Amino acid sequence: MKKRSLTEITIPSKILINLIFIIVSLICIVPFILVISVSITDESIIMREGYRLIPSVVNLSAYEYLFTDINQIVRSYMISIIVTASGTLLSLILTAMYAYPLYRKDFPFRKFFAFFIFFTMLFNGGLVPFYIMYTQVLNLRNNLFALIMPFLLNPFFVIIMRTYFTQNIPDSVIESAILDGAGELRILTKIILPLAMPVFATIGLFVTIIYWNDWFMSLLFISKNENISIQYYMYKTMLNIQFMLNNPQAAAMAGSIKIPSETIRMAMAVVGIGPIVIAYPFFQRYFVKGLTVGAIKG
Amino acid sequence: MNKKMRFTLTMLIGTVLVLSLTMCKKSDAQAAAENDGALKQVNLKMIAPGTPQVDQALVNASISEYLADELNVNFEFEQIDWAGWQDRNNLIIASGEEVDVLFTAPWSGYETNAAKGAFLDVAEMLPEYAPGIANSNYNWTLVAGKVGDKLYGIPTYQMMAQQRGFLVNKALLDKYDMEFDESKVYSPEDFEPYLKVIKENEPNIIPLYTLHSKLLSFTDPWERQGPLEVTSIDATGDEAVYQNIYKSDMYIKNMKIARDWFEKGYVNADIATTREDPINMLAAGNCFAIVFQTNPPARASQEKMCGKELAGFHLMPAFMATSLIQGAMFSIPRTSKNPERALMFLDKMHTDKKLVNMLVYGLEDRHFVKVSDNAIKAAPGIDPDKPSYYNLQWMFGNQALLYTYGDEDPEAPSLLDKFNQDAIKSPALGFTYDSSAMRNEIAALSNVAAEFDPVISAGVVDVYKEGTYDTFLAKLEAAGIDRLLEDQNKQLNEWLSQQ
Known part of the structure; x- marks a missing residue:
């Protein structure tokens, strides 16, 4: 008889483990498939039969309704992508530039600046002053930068990054770099940055999601329809449908168009999810790399 | 890798800067054309909820041009999407943004904002700057815009009266050869035989589909604004007195009927919990009747929504209450620098047929063409389902001045007048309770x-x-x-x- 090695797994436990993970995967995937299949179901069938995994009558009218505005969707997508990409990049640069001095023990006003950013986590001006600031002082109404600026520097991420620096990069690394004749900028870009890739990936992912999911800034600052982000476009399409359903007078205006509201909701979720699905695997690469590097070094 | 990154970085920052520059609002500094001694040109900004229109800038320019002689304003109308209206409206008022004409209604915080002092009292200015409104045949509606003796809102003259009851699928009515009299006011008992016929003959159709919040609150003529108000005035009664709705004879009677109908299975079994919009059920052919407004225009629009012929069983005579008049109003915020001009503009909106139609339908030949004197249709090249300019009919000034669009009933504007004037006026019409x-x-x-x-x-x-x-x-x-x-x-x- 063959002797079992220590790492070998018995057949029953293999089945059990696989089963558990199959179930976990199903729990994650099935709702998503349901969303897709509801989005391609006929509206009146949903009324009659409820949600079904396999639609009995396939009807793409929800997508047709959404894509009547294909130009607008593409444009809003572009705006979201530009805002997310440049916002994430700028945000990472700013966060790093704030967090790095806080980590350096020889920075003179370290305590003050640490408190300065921490303070904003506890107290803020509120929505109205924020709105006045952006529209009347900075005059950023209908400006793309109004979508980027509000999320550029998040105190929580600054603190996370500083903590990562202090725990993972010993002072001696910087000392030796100085001895080797590196300037401050070179230390930051050539030494700190590569060492701190995992925290950059993590914060980058957080910020990407914040930018991608944001619709409120478009609501507040953008009054020209063609310049709104995709999330706000979806949000307002949804609410406008709701409004038409609840308001007979407004519905009269829409004429005899039949609005597939239930299916549209799902179609929107499918359209809106797009790039984030792509973003995850991309960041995951860094996650895994970062984690293993960290593990070896202990 | 490093070079590539630096390159991408520069590119991205560059794109952002260029884009933000090009999207910057162009300054609308225009040399104020002095009009020999007449009114100086001023900016006039109007804000209302609605879907922003593609051709708004064009229409704004045309309106400025049209009003050049009489008002000399640089007109700017901005519509804020329904999705963002509540938030933006609050922020506009809280931040003191400069606006000359602002839409308001109880559902967008009219009372609170009036109490805050957000709007100007125009009572004294009205006769001088807005004689058209002050002397109109509907000037009695102005009482609804008042708080005490201060006039904060000018109600838009639209379908103000309401009549509610059951909207039913006409095809089923005909199938069982059931009688129906549009002019009659039914009582719930009168309606029961209809439900019975459907229950007995159509096992797959729910006789009456409704939400709990609608069944009773919609079938009695209380002058209430929200579904959960517990005290109100009977708008069709003779006596102006607030009473406990839940203790009234009318309510107790209807409550017993509701129980009876539920037991007999005339009403959907999930009535207490469902959130499904009944109109969807009617459209899908799953039910015979729903609770709704039954006045002819409301019915017509629901027919379009459902794609079915409907009949309206009135449960009450048409009635008029303060909250219904307040449904759409325009006010002049205290931030306006030219309240006189704003009021003159409002007056125009109530009296100038061409202006109202421009605001709602856009420009003749570009957005619509005339079919007859008072009827229009979409201009050639404009898709009626996706027009580049088409606004809500009930929002601006005087709805009775509007042309009828497409297949609308050409009698609609005159019907509106008749419907409003004939409606029973609430004994407390014009009273707004300060809570x-x-x-x-x-x-x-x-x-x-x-x-x-x-x-x-x-x-x-x-x-x-x-x-x-x-x-x-x-x-x-x-x-x-x-x-x-x-x-x-x-x-x-x-x-x-x-x-």
Whole structure:
């Protein structure tokens, strides 16, 4: 008889483990498939039969309704992508530039600046002053930068990054770099940055999601329809449908168009999810790399 | 890698900067054309909820041009999407943004904003700057825009009266050869035989599909604004007095009917919990009747929505109440630098046929073409389903001045006038209750109502047998309903004595 090695797994436990993970995967995937299949179901069938995994009558009218505005969707997508990409990049640069001095023990006003950013986590001006600031002082109404600026520097991420620096990069690394004749900028870009890739990936992912999911800034600052982000476009399409359903007078205006509201909701979720699905695997690469590097070094 | 990154970085920052520059709002500094001694040109900004229109800038320019001689304004109309209206409206008022004409209604915080002092009192300016409104045949609607003797909102003249009842699928009515008289006011008992026929012959169709919040609150003519108000005035009654809705004879009678219908299976079994919009069920052919507004224009629009012919069984005569007049109003915010000009513009909106039609339908030949004197259709090349300019008909000035669009009934504008004038006027028409002293009571009462209303008004349980009804009344009393009634009737009587 063959002797079992220590790492070998018995057949029953293999089945059990696989089963558990199959179930976990199903729990994650099935709702998503349901969303897709509801989005391609006929509206009146949903009324009659409820949600079904396999639609009995396939009807793409929800997508047709959404894509009547294909130009607008593409444009809003572009705006979201530009805002997310440049916002994430700028945000990472700013966060790093704030967090790095806080980590350096020889920075003179370290305590003050640490408190300065921490303070904003506890107290803020509120929505109205924020709105006045952006529209009347900075005059950023209908400006793309109004979508980027509000999320550029998040105190929580600054603190996370500083903590990562202090725990993972010993002072001696910087000392030796100085001895080797590196300037401050070179230390930051050539030494700190590569060492701190995992925290950059993590914060980058957080910020990407914040930018991608944001619709409120478009609501507040953008009054020209063609310049709104995709999330706000979806949000307002949804609410406008709701409004038409609840308001007979407004519905009269829409004429005899039949609005597939239930299916549209799902179609929107499918359209809106797009790039984030792509973003995850991309960041995951860094996650895994970062984690293993960290593990070896202990 | 490093070079590539630096390159991408530069590119991205560059894109951002270029884009933000190009998207910067162009300054609308225009040399103010002095009009020899006449009115100086000023900017006039109007804000209202609605879907932003593609050709708004074009229409704005045309309106400025059209008004050049009389008003000389640089007109700018901005529509804020329904999705963002509540937030933006609050922020505009809170931040003191400069606006000359602002839409308002009870559902966008009219009372609170008026109480805050956000709007200008135009009562004294009205005769001088807006004679058209002051002398119109509907100037009695102005009372609804008043708080005390201050006039904060100018109501838009639109379909103000309301008539509610059951909207039913006409095809089923015909199938069983059932009688129907549009001019009659039915009682719920009169309607029961119809439900019975459907119940017996159509096993797959729910006779009456409704939400608990709609069944009773929509079939009685209370002058209330929200579904959870517990006190109100009977708008079709003779006496102006606030009473406890849940204790009234009308309510108790309807409550018993609701219970009876539920037991007989005439009403959807999930009435207490469903959130499905009944109109969708009617459209899908799953039910025979729903509770809705039954006046002819409302019915016509629902027919379009459902793609079915409908019949409206009125449960009450058409009536008019303060909250219905307040449904759409324009006010002049205190931030306006030219309130006189804004008021003159509002006056134009109520009297100038061309202006109102421009605001709603856009420009002749570009957005619409005339079919006859008062009827228009979409201009060639404009897709009627996706017009580049088409606004809500009930929002601006005087709806009776509007052309009829597409296949609308050409008689609609005159019907509107008749419907409004003939409607029974609430005995407290024009009275707005100032609830500031009763905030706590109202909050407590709403909580009690939210807890019990679904059970009581849906007829799901026998409220007498279980004692639920008595508990409910006792809890309302504990929450201070008597204090509220006392305060409401005191204010109402003071108001009545001043009339």
